[in-house]
Amino acid sequence: MFTRPARLASIAPLLWMLLFFLVPFGFVVKISLSQAAIAQPPYLPLFDLGAGWEALQAAFAALSLDNFKLLFADDLYWRSYLRSLAVAAAATALLLMIGYPIAYAMARLPRRWQALAMMLVIIPFWTSFLIRIYAWINILQHDGLLNQILLGLHLVSAPVVWLSTDSAMMLGLVYSYLPFMILPLYATLSKIPPSLLEAAQDLGASPRRAFWLVTWPLSLPGIGAGVLLCFIPIVGEFVIPDLLAGSDSMMIGQTLWLEFFTNKDWPVASALAVLLLALLLLPLLAYERLQRRQLEGGR
Amino acid sequence: MGRVRLSRFNIASLAFGLAFLYLPIVILVIYSFNGSRLVTVWGGWSTRWYAEFFNDQAMLAAAWMSFRVALASATAATVIGTLAAVALARGGHFRGRTLFSGMLYAPLVMPEVITGLSLLLLFVALNAERGFWTVTIAHTTLTMCFVAVVVQSRLGALDRSLEEAAMDLGCTPLRAFVAVTLPLIAPAIAAGWMLAFTLSLDDLVIASFTTGPGSATLPIRIYSEVRLGVKPEINAICTLIIAAVTLLIIVASLASKLSNARADSAAPM
Amino acid sequence: MTDHHATTDAALAASQAPLLRIEAVEKKFGGFKAVDGLSLDIKAGEFFALLGPSGCGKTTLLRMLAGFETPDRGRILLDGEDVASVLPHRRPVNMMFQNYALFPHLTVKANIAFGLKRAGLKRAEVKARIAEMLALVRLEGLAHRRPDQLSGGQQQRVALARALALRPKLLLLDEPLAALDKKLRESTQRELIELQRRLGTTFVIVTHDQDEAMTVADRIGVMSAGRLEQVAAPRQLYEAPASRWVAEFVGDVNILDGTVAEQDPHRLTVTTQDAATLSVAPPRQKVDINSAVSVAIRPEKIRLSRRGPVADAAAGLNRRDGVVSDLSYLGGLTSYTVKLDAGATLRATLANVARVEVDDFSRGQHVVAWFSPDDCVVLPR
Numbered sequence: 001m002f003t004r005p006a007r008l009a010s011i012a013p014l015l016w017m018l019l020f021f022l023v024p025f026g027f028v029v030k031i032s033l034s035q036a037a038i039a040q041p042p043y044l045p046l047f048d049l050g051a052g053w054e055a056l057q058a059a060f061a062a063l064s065l066d067n068f069k070l071l072f073a074d075d076l077y078w079r080s081y082l083r084s085l086a087v088a089a090a091a092t093a094l095l096l097m098i099g100y101p102i103a104y105a106m107a108r109l110p111r112r113w114q115a116l117a118m119m120l121v122i123i124p125f126w127t128s129f130l131i132r133i134y135a136w137i138n139i140l141q142h143d144g145l146l147n148q149i150l151l152g153l154h155l156v157s158a159p160v161v162w163l164s165t166d167s168a169m170m171l172g173l174v175y176s177y178l179p180f181m182i183l184p185l186y187a188t189l190s191k192i193p194p195s196l197l198e199a200a201q202d203l204g205a206s207p208r209r210a211f212w213l214v215t216w217p218l219s220l221p222g223i224g225a226g227v228l229l230c231f232i233p234i235v236g237e238f239v240i241p242d243l244l245a246g247s248d249s250m251m252i253g254q255t256l257w258l259e260f261f262t263n264k265d266w267p268v269a270s271a272l273a274v275l276l277l278a279l280l281l282l283p284l285l286a287y288e289r290l291q292r293r294q295l296e297g298g299r
Numbered sequence: 300m301g302r303v304r305l306s307r308f309n310i311a312s313l314a315f316g317l318a319f320l321y322l323p324i325v326i327l328v329i330y331s332f333n334g335s336r337l338v339t340v341w342g343g344w345s346t347r348w349y350a351e352f353f354n355d356q357a358m359l360a361a362a363w364m365s366f367r368v369a370l371a372s373a374t375a376a377t378v379i380g381t382l383a384a385v386a387l388a389r390g391g392h393f394r395g396r397t398l399f400s401g402m403l404y405a406p407l408v409m410p411e412v413i414t415g416l417s418l419l420l421l422f423v424a425l426n427a428e429r430g431f432w433t434v435t436i437a438h439t440t441l442t443m444c445f446v447a448v449v450v451q452s453r454l455g456a457l458d459r460s461l462e463e464a465a466m467d468l469g470c471t472p473l474r475a476f477v478a479v480t481l482p483l484i485a486p487a488i489a490a491g492w493m494l495a496f497t498l499s500l501d502d503l504v505i506a507s508f509t510t511g512p513g514s515a516t517l518p519i520r521i522y523s524e525v526r527l528g529v530k531p532e533i534n535a536i537c538t539l540i541i542a543a544v545t546l547l548i549i550v551a552s553l554a555s556k557l558s559n560a561r562a563d564s565a566a567p568m
Numbered sequence: 569m570t571d572h573h574a575t576t577d578a579a580l581a582a583s584q585a586p587l588l589r590i591e592a593v594e595k596k597f598g599g600f601k602a603v604d605g606l607s608l609d610i611k612a613g614e615f616f617a618l619l620g621p622s623g624c625g626k627t628t629l630l631r632m633l634a635g636f637e638t639p640d641r642g643r644i645l646l647d648g649e650d651v652a653s654v655l656p657h658r659r660p661v662n663m664m665f666q667n668y669a670l671f672p673h674l675t676v677k678a679n680i681a682f683g684l685k686r687a688g689l690k691r692a693e694v695k696a697r698i699a700e701m702l703a704l705v706r707l708e709g710l711a712h713r714r715p716d717q718l719s720g721g722q723q724q725r726v727a728l729a730r731a732l733a734l735r736p737k738l739l740l741l742d743e744p745l746a747a748l749d750k751k752l753r754e755s756t757q758r759e760l761i762e763l764q765r766r767l768g769t770t771f772v773i774v775t776h777d778q779d780e781a782m783t784v785a786d787r788i789g790v791m792s793a794g795r796l797e798q799v800a801a802p803r804q805l806y807e808a809p810a811s812r813w814v815a816e817f818v819g820d821v822n823i824l825d826g827t828v829a830e831q832d833p834h835r836l837t838v839t840t841q842d843a844a845t846l847s848v849a850p851p852r853q854k855v856d857i858n859s860a861v862s863v864a865i866r867p868e869k870i871r872l873s874r875r876g877p878v879a880d881a882a883a884g885l886n887r888r889d890g891v892v893s894d895l896s897y898l899g900g901l902t903s904y905t906v907k908l909d910a911g912a913t914l915r916a917t918l919a920n921v922a923r924v925e926v927d928d929f930s931r932g933q934h935v936v937a938w939f940s941p942d943d944c945v946v947l948p949r
Contacts, residue, residue, distance in 0.1 A: 003391045005472050010386030010399060013379045013443065017402040020440040024417035027424055041423045102316035105309035117313070124320045126493075126544050128501040130518050131537040134525055135323035138330060141529055143337075145326060178320065229408060236410020238504055243525060253412045260416065261507075270420070273413045284405060291404045295451050296387070463636055464669035466656040468683030468734065475657075478682075482673045 025277075032270035033063040043266045067271035077255065077272065081279065084252040087166075087241070088234040091173040095230050096223065098174060099181035103222075104215075106182070107189035114190065121186075125179040133172055133243050140168055140244075169245035173234060181226040188222030189215070221290070228287040232280055252276055324541065331534035348535035358520055358536065365500055365517035368431060372438035373495035379439070380446025380495070381488055385476075387447070388454035406444045414441060415508030422509060429511030437509040438502060442495035449494060453487035454480075493551060497544055585648065587612040587770050588633070588738060593642030593652075595628055602628040604794035605642070612737075615764050615771045617785035619778055621817070625794040626774045630740050633772065634663045646737065657686070662736040666743040668727035670715040676702075676726050677711040683734045701729040704763070721752050728760075732769070741773040745780060757783045778818050782806070790814050806866075812947045815864040822870070822914050824863045825949060828855050835884075835941060838863055842910030846886050848944035860949040869943035870916035872904060872935045887938040888914065892929045904929060906937050 034043040071077040106117045124132065139145045140162035147159040162168050192215060200210035238253035245251075250258070252272065260269040331349075335342025352358060383403055390396070406414060418437045419429075427433055457480065465475035503518040510516065515523075517536075524530055586609035595603040602625045610616050618626040631637045632644065635656030644652045651659055662683070671679055680701050684694045702708050705725035715723055724744065731739055744760075745753045761784050764771050775781050781788045782802040789799045797817075798810040809815035812823060826840035831850065838846045838861060846863055855861060872892075893913070894905040899920070906914045914937050929935055 003389060003393075005476075006385050006389035006391075007393045009382040010390060010393070013383035013386070013403070013447070014395070014399055016379055016440070016443070017399070020418065020421070020436060021402050021406065021414075024421040027420035028413075028417045031420055098316070101308070101312035105305065105313040105316075108305050108309055109313075120317055121320070123545075123548065124324065126497050126548060127324065127541050128497075128518070128537070128544075130501065130503055130521055130525075131327070131540060132323065134521070134529075134533060134537060135327040137525065137529055138327055138534070139323060175319065175323070178316070182316070232408040233410055236412050238412055239522070253410060256412050256416070266420075269416060273416050276410065277413055280410070284408065287408055288401055288404050291407070291448075292400055295448065295455060458667065458669060460665045460667060460669040461671060463634075463656070464663070464665055464671070464730075465682070466636075467634055467661075467663045468730070469657045469686030471655075471657055474686070479671055483671075 028270045028273050030063075031267055032067055032274045033065065034267045034270075035062070035064070035066070036265045036267050041266065042264050067267050068275070070268065071271055071275060080250045080252045080255045081275070083249055084235045084237075085279075087169070087173070087251060088231050088237075091170060091177070091234050092227055092231045094170065094174055095177055095181040096227065099178055099185055099226065100223075102178075103182045103185035103189055106186050107192075118183075118186070121179050121182050129176060130239065132176060133240060136168070136172055136175065137163065137243065140171075163244065164246040166245060169241050172240040172244040173237070176240060177230045177234065180229045184225035184229060185219065185222040188219045188225075192218050221294075224286070225290050225294070228283055228290065232283050232287060235280060236276055327534055328538045328541065330531070331538040333531060333534075336531060348531045349539070351532045352535050352539070355532065357515075358517075358532075361515050361517045361520040362536075364431065364514055368434050368438060368506075368516060369496045369499040372435045372442060372499045373492050375435070375439045376443035376446050376495040377488060377492040380443035380491060381450050383443065383447040384450035384454055388451050403444050403447050406441055407448065411502070411504035412508075415505040418505070419508040429509060430514040433509045433511070434506050434514075434516065437505050438495075438499040441502070441505060442498050445494050445498060446488075446491035449491040450484060450487045453484045457483055489551060489554075493547060496547075500540070586610055587614075587647060588772075589643075589645040589648075590629075590633075591643040591645065593629070593632065593639045593644060595625075595632060595637060595639050601794050603632070603639070606791075606794065606796055607642075608789060608796060608799065610770060610772065612770055613768050615761070615784060615786045616773070617781035617788045618772065618774045618791055619781040619788050619818075620776065620791035622776055624791040626791045627742060629791075630663075630742055630772065630774045633738070634661055634740055635659050660734075660736055661738045661740060662731040662734055663740040663742065664727050664731045664744050666746060668715075668723050668747075670723055670726055670730070672715050675712050675714055676707065676718070679715070679726055680730050680733050682730065687734060697733055701733050704732070705729045720747055721756065724748060724756065728763075732767070736769065738770045738772065741771060743775055744773065746775075746777075753780070754783075760784055790817060792817070808945060809864065809947070812862050812864070812949070815945065815947065820867050820915060820917075822865045822867060824865070824912065826861060826863060828857050828859050828861055831855070831857060836946060838946070840912075842908070842912060844888070844910055846944065847884060847941045848886075848946055849942045851946040855946065855948070862947045862949045864945045864947055865914075865939055865943060867903065867915045867917040868901075868919075870914060870937050870939045872906065872916050872918065872929060872937055874929075874933075874935060885938050885940055886944070887936055889934070889936055890914065892931055892933045892935055895929065895931060904935075906935060908937070 031043055036043055102121075106114060106121075109117055137144075141147075142159055142161070142163070144162075146162060147156075150156045150160065196214050196218075197207075197210050200214045201207065205213055235251075236253045237251060238257055241251045242254055242257070256269050256272045256276070259265045259272060332344050332346065333342055334345030334347060383399075386393075387396075387400055387403070415437070418433075418440065422429060422433050461479050461483070462472075462475050465479040466472060470478060501518065502516075503522050506516045507519055507522075510519065517540075521533060521536065524533055588608075588610040590606060590608040592605050592607055593603055594601065594605050604625070606625075606629065618629060620626045628637060632639050632652075635651070635654060635658075639652050642652070643650050646659070646661070651661075671682065674682065677698055680698050681694055684697055689697065698711070699708075702711060705728055707722060707725055707729065710718065710722065715726065718726065724747070728744070745756055748756060757780060760771075764784075771784075773781070773784060782805075785802065787799060787801055788805055790797045790805065792813055798805060798814045800808070800810075805814065805818055809818060809821075815821045816823070824838075824840050824846065826838040826846065828836060829839045829845065830837040834850070836848050836850045836855070838848055840846055840863070848863055888906075888908045888910065890906040890908040892904055893907040896903050897920075901917045901919050904916045904918065906916060908914060916937060
């Protein structure tokens, strides 16, 4: 009844996403196989569709895997991949440990308080990402509030270096991504009827055991969503490590940024992006499945 | 979960969580009123950093650019994203549906460096002049996915027999959508627009890739200042942004309350 | 758009022809046949019930009548015009939805006005029609409430008023009372009957509740697996089921399988599996000697006593000896399970006509179960 006009509605967004999401990946792949050059744009070879078949063939012949070989040869690159994965895994684990108890407590609040708690968790998400990182710089800098308090309480004798450390980066990551962990967890936890826990306890499980036998397994979809929602973007994160972590080792997002903006090596930046995408393909597919199931029910 | 009692641990986790989320922002707001140039020293309450911001032409230009981009891209994203949501929620199984929904859900988690880089390469290949329009298109692409998800989840929760009832009472499918579905998903569409607006206002990475020389957005300006160290003026700008966003949220929730109240009292003839 | 929902005199005059004719309609979902070559006539002014278990295709049939589904095959004639592919908003048919589908953003009044405005009625006319509908369902004071401020029963009436406001030729009701509690459901059933008689509109109701179908409908169509098993008045459906399936679906029944041994104009003798014989009234269609049949007897048609009927009264009656194996007291009646000496079990219900029952059987008691041949229905097996 409604389906035909609804399908017509897909035309505009479909064309938009094809042109501005899918097609651009083709360019990334193509340029990752090109050579860097001092030119505008800074890569070779260039296709010129007007130049006919011969030129196109020549362009294809000039494509090479050199950039990818470079990525594996130079340990700067694979180190930053490894670091990105390690940082993302650690931050996600930390987020889960901190986010779960908060989401759990929210789900146990009386109904009318739950909406308020939801609002309070969401509002920081609406205020700028950059601002929130900047707020931490204020606190963590050499003569910032944290050091002032520590010195005032005589807990330390000299200012501690907080900024440009991995701990500061972890703090920034946890702080920025916490709502993304809490919300899916809360969504599943709040749907678990309390009668299930009562039934488990009635059947002889202690509250602790009831939690591990009932609540935890039922909240696994929320955990999956929260973990993927945090892990995938953190792997490619740029702003937080750039502003809070030290400059001695870089995450992949920073390396890509450096190659692109500072070294103007677009082909290597593209190769980095292709490899990053390949690395994230499985988690991305898992996330899509989860999202589809959640939004479209059994269909 | 209702009835269950909160343990001390539950209360502590909630209190910790909220303090963690809000304390840095509160401190930033307080510092923005610090009269002293040194962040370490409290120089009394002052609004001098706000005055400084309003005299900073480059910063004002960036703010104006960001505002225009956010307005344009949020509006475009709301229209296209809502269409996408309708297609997904009401279109049944159509060819290319998996590809379609895949392209819509992926940007939600896709690292911004990838999205930014790929869009830039497209714009370069198309020989497009980089500036307002390229950033707007890039932001529309990102934020329409958020709009689509927000609206789709509302549409999915909506009872389909409402649309059928409207058609049964003489509406064409299109009229049924306008008369019944649209008013019922309006709050989700509004929320989608606000989300798109703030995401656009917030974005640094994609804008950095897709903008051209001379048309920096506010986050790009703030970022380049922050890299050089803490500046009290930045505190003032951030506080203004926070105030604007808070105001937007308050207006939105008041508007939805008001429209409810109006529907309660007015005769619908 | 014209006010096509008004019933014309011509249509009333043509009431000899059915208002609705369903011809060999078939609807598949994937490989599943939801409605399988179904034909049915419904007369103008009738209160018709489609009864069946969930998944039998009754809701699909109703949705095809409303226009939400298009039949794969067959015709749906409304007043002689094929409407099978007419869109819902162009059909002079309205539907009351199972969950009412009241528009939550509109008041009661606006919900009722919704279809009227689409039909292009004048303001004054819309106003008058709303007042009429509100009076009809006795909701005059609640015109400006919104659906979430109404009780379940009130919502149900708004849905009814909204569907009736356009004066449809045919009103479809999809499990209209399923969401109400038992007491409210019973009083609402009576109101529905009264309303239907007053308006003379043709009602087609879908329900899985046989009591509801029996109470409200003039005729009932029993559906199973996409087909109509039987179409009959409630009494006929219960007392003369056309098949074993209908006999078992509508009410309680005892089924004794056997073969036809003898046949004369007044009586049929059936040899049951316990090698005893049953004397039963001959069915309308002829059955062959030695053919396999099922004999159906309703539990309330079976009498129980300690010794059996008096000799003259016993002539021609069927009797079996057995032991009460189970009993449940249900207030108005008591239900007994009797294990027959020959092996089969019979269920019998006895009305509790006095506060202190004289004929009160206990578990383990030997009893005689007897029933008249006229109360037995022979069904092909």
